[in-house]
Structure formats: structure tokens, C-alpha cells
Amino acid sequence: MGKYIEMIRIRFLMMLAYRTNYYSGILIYSINIGAYYFLWNAIYGEKSSIEGMSALQMTSYVAIAWMARAFYFNNIDREIAQEIKEGKVAVELIRPYNYLLMKTMQGLGEGIFRLSFFSVPGMVIVALIFPIAFSAHPATWLMFAVSLVFSFLINMQINLLTGILTFFFYNNTGLIRAKRVVIDLFSGLLLPISFFPGWAQQIMNYLPFQGISYVPSMIFTEGFTKPEIVHAVLLQVVWVLILLLPIQIIWLIARKQLVVQGG
Amino acid sequence: MKYVALFFQYAAQYMKTRLTYRTDMIVEIGSDLMSQAVNFVFILLVFGHTTMISGWSRDEIIFIYGFFLVPFAIFGAFFNIWDFNERYIVKGEMDRILTRPIHSLFQIVLERMELESLFGVLTGTAVMIYAGSRLDLTFAWYDPFMMVLLVLGGTLVYASIFVLIASISFWSDSPTSIMPMMYNIGNYGRYPVNIYNSIIRFVLTWILPFAFVGVYPAAYFLGREEWYTYAFLTPVIGLVFFLLSIFMWNVGVTKYRGAGN
Numbered sequence: 001m002g003k004y005i006e007m008i009r010i011r012f013l014m015m016l017a018y019r020t021n022y023y024s025g026i027l028i029y030s031i032n033i034g035a036y037y038f039l040w041n042a043i044y045g046e047k048s049s050i051e052g053m054s055a056l057q058m059t060s061y062v063a064i065a066w067m068a069r070a071f072y073f074n075n076i077d078r079e080i081a082q083e084i085k086e087g088k089v090a091v092e093l094i095r096p097y098n099y100l101l102m103k104t105m106q107g108l109g110e111g112i113f114r115l116s117f118f119s120v121p122g123m124v125i126v127a128l129i130f131p132i133a134f135s136a137h138p139a140t141w142l143m144f145a146v147s148l149v150f151s152f153l154i155n156m157q158i159n160l161l162t163g164i165l166t167f168f169f170y171n172n173t174g175l176i177r178a179k180r181v182v183i184d185l186f187s188g189l190l191l192p193i194s195f196f197p198g199w200a201q202q203i204m205n206y207l208p209f210q211g212i213s214y215v216p217s218m219i220f221t222e223g224f225t226k227p228e229i230v231h232a233v234l235l236q237v238v239w240v241l242i243l244l245l246p247i248q249i250i251w252l253i254a255r256k257q258l259v260v261q262g263g
Numbered sequence: 264m265k266y267v268a269l270f271f272q273y274a275a276q277y278m279k280t281r282l283t284y285r286t287d288m289i290v291e292i293g294s295d296l297m298s299q300a301v302n303f304v305f306i307l308l309v310f311g312h313t314t315m316i317s318g319w320s321r322d323e324i325i326f327i328y329g330f331f332l333v334p335f336a337i338f339g340a341f342f343n344i345w346d347f348n349e350r351y352i353v354k355g356e357m358d359r360i361l362t363r364p365i366h367s368l369f370q371i372v373l374e375r376m377e378l379e380s381l382f383g384v385l386t387g388t389a390v391m392i393y394a395g396s397r398l399d400l401t402f403a404w405y406d407p408f409m410m411v412l413l414v415l416g417g418t419l420v421y422a423s424i425f426v427l428i429a430s431i432s433f434w435s436d437s438p439t440s441i442m443p444m445m446y447n448i449g450n451y452g453r454y455p456v457n458i459y460n461s462i463i464r465f466v467l468t469w470i471l472p473f474a475f476v477g478v479y480p481a482a483y484f485l486g487r488e489e490w491y492t493y494a495f496l497t498p499v500i501g502l503v504f505f506l507l508s509i510f511m512w513n514v515g516v517t518k519y520r521g522a523g524n
Binding site for chain 1: 286287290291293294297298301304305308309311312313315316317440441443444447448450451454458459460463
């Protein structure tokens, strides 16, 4: 266990060394939040609420969704793809640790870094510019924190899956890019899942994506009732467990037919 | 003439290298299509809950988005200078560029073209046809020429902003993070400017004139006469900004000292 925690620490320190890159990141996210802020206000216009959400709730939703993304988002899928392409994965496989778990830990180190140097200060800055409603209930914050952990895990697992698929596709930069765009929409980052038409929501209920952004953001903006929160977080847990299965299976198959391209 | 011939030779060469890795190219076009589709779906979903956004209807917003895609695609095909600082200044590649017998910026455009981006012209046109037919837009005989003119104006706006920022690299070392920021600000141009507050509107019109890539020129085809002045300004703004950016570039090149090696 010690080596995995060490990995979190090393990645955190590595990110810390390049922290200036992240100040511009905050600005970029704020620019995006700004675009959606004006857009949503124009969409609301005279209406006081759409799908049970007020304009203020929607602004808060957009802000927290982006700042939470700063936490769970990482490029581990690209890193895995790179290591597979360069043949480094062969060396990784003989090292005395579980490769996928190690990657998860690196992602976590990165996530903790981004949470403390990107999400939190970013949220403060955004709250100074735009009107954002912060909940006064500690329980909301607690459930938000819990669901954020699971949103990190689900996103991580999907990253691992797309990363390992490089074993079969050799060059899957396109797949990784497409995955990112699809997740932005289906996870509820761009707009809440409740804004989708009924049939689409039905389909989305059978997909893991809304556990990434929709669930924590709805909890944060208090758009969910108590039973809804419990249900949503339980669903996140179930997805984390379900996703373990395809990862393990594909990983086993991949290791068997590993082709190292050069190296 | 030399420039035209060179352009086609580089383009032919580019096609050859790309067609060797066909799947890569198809996947790339596919993922571009995917992100365009996501933006499109976003507009559709939003209009499931409202009929008007600041006086613009669903199909008008879709038309603006379709128009935006065209200049953006042309820009993306020829002005891949977002990594100019790292690629040319830090690595000293600019030394090589300066030994070439054509204008340095044109040389970079030739080297860095990504013709598959041009696929966005088709998607944008398809989106405009879809929205236009639902809006029953009528076109005069000169409108296709207007389209070319306004698209060129929009492309020049985009290109000049990025050339201007790239030129900063000649003086200072750290504008790398400004580039991705510009791409995000550019997205503001996809929506009507009257949804923004007056400061942002001013910036999008006169300082970083991204509004001239989407809503202003599109307003001409939508028959929104209140925006006609801005629509007709599109080529002017494009040209003025482009000349300014070329001027800055040329001055910058004289300040270039090489990375040393």
C-alpha cells in the first residue's frame, strides 16, 4: 500500500513544480463558465425556472460542474496510450505493482493537486465574478464530497478503458478525443441531464456518464431531494463496481496478446 | 504566382502523407464531426425549453452556428500556429524558416496545414442549409458571392488574432497559454452578441472581433437589418486586422534573435 501512496505524493509534487500552467487553466475555465452564464441567462429570459431549476441554480450548476471537472479530469488515457505505443508498458508490466492501480493513483495525485490549486481558488474567483449560490447545509457539502470521489472513480475507469484499448487499436488518439467530447455532453457538464428529452434520459439511466458530472453538480446546487441524492450516489457506487469487470477482462486479454511496437 | 504553385505542391505532398494513414484521417474527421454534433445537440436541447433566446429563434441560432463553422474550418486548416512559440521559437526552427525564399508566415502556413479540417466547411454548409430551409430564407443572385466575401472576412479575423498572438513570441517568451484561451474566447462568437453584457460585446466587436466570425455576417443572410452595418463591416474588419497582424509579424521577425544552440 505504501508504494501506491508514495505514487500519489510524487505525482502531486510533479504537478506542483509546473503549477504556473494551472493559473491560465483557471482563466480558461472562467471564460467557459462566463460563456454559459450569459447563454443560460438569455435562455431563462423572463422564465423563473426551467425543469425545476432557477437561473441562479443554473449558474451555480455550470460553475461547479466546470470546477469539479478540473478535479476529476486527467489525461491518464493518453498517458497509457503513449506508454503502450512507445513500448514502455512492457517494462511497467514486470514492475512489482499493479499497473492500472498505479495509474489510478497517479490520477489521484493529479486530482488532489488540481482540487487544491485549481478547483478551489477557481471557484472563489468565479464566485466573485458571477452570482453563485453556496449551500449552507453541511450535509449537502458532505454528500457533494462523497459523490465527487465516485465521479473521479467513474471517470478514471473510463479513462483506463479507453487507454487499454490502445492495445487493440494501436493508434486511438481519435477515440480518446471523441470520448472526451461525448463525456462533456452525456455527463451533464454542458447542461443538466434533466434538460434532455424523456427518451434520452431513459437511455442515460443505463449509462455511467451522469455519475461523472450531473450527480455531484445537482447535489451541490440542491437540485436533488434527499432520496434522490441517496439513489444517485448508490448508482455511482454500482457503476464503479460494474466498470471493474470490463477493465479486468480487457486488461487480461490485452496482456495476453501484447504487441510492443518498437521500444 | 510562385506562391500559388508552391501552395498546390505542398497541398499535394500533404495529401500523399495523409492518405498513407487513411484510418487516422477518417478518425480525425470523425472526432471533429462528433464535437460539432455535440454543439448542435446542445442548441437543440436548449430550444426544447424555450422558443427564443434574446430575440433569436432556434433555427436562426443554428444558422449562426453553421456559418461559424465555415470560417473556423478554413482557419483551422491553414493557421495551426497555436504552438508557434514552442515549435518555432523555443526549438529554433524559425532559423530554418527564415532561410526560405518566401514570406516566413506563408512558409509556416504551408508546413502546418491540416486540410482535413476543411471538412468543417461541408458540415457548416449542411447546417446552414438545414436551418435556412426551415426559415424559408430567400437568396439573391449575389448572395453566394456575399457568402464567400463574409466567410473570407471571418477567416481573416480568426487568422489575424492568432497571428498577432503568435507575433508576441518574438518579444516575450510566455504567451503559450494565451492561445488555448483564445480558442475558448472564440467560442463566444458562436452565439448572438446581444446575450452578452455591453463590455463583452464591445470586446467581441472591436478588440477581439470574434463576433465577425459568427453572428454579424450570419445576420446578413438572416435578413436581420438592424445588424447589417456590422455584417458589411466583416470584410473590412478582417482586412484591417489581418494587415495589422502581418505588420506586427514583420516587425517581430526583425526582432527575432534565434534560440541559440
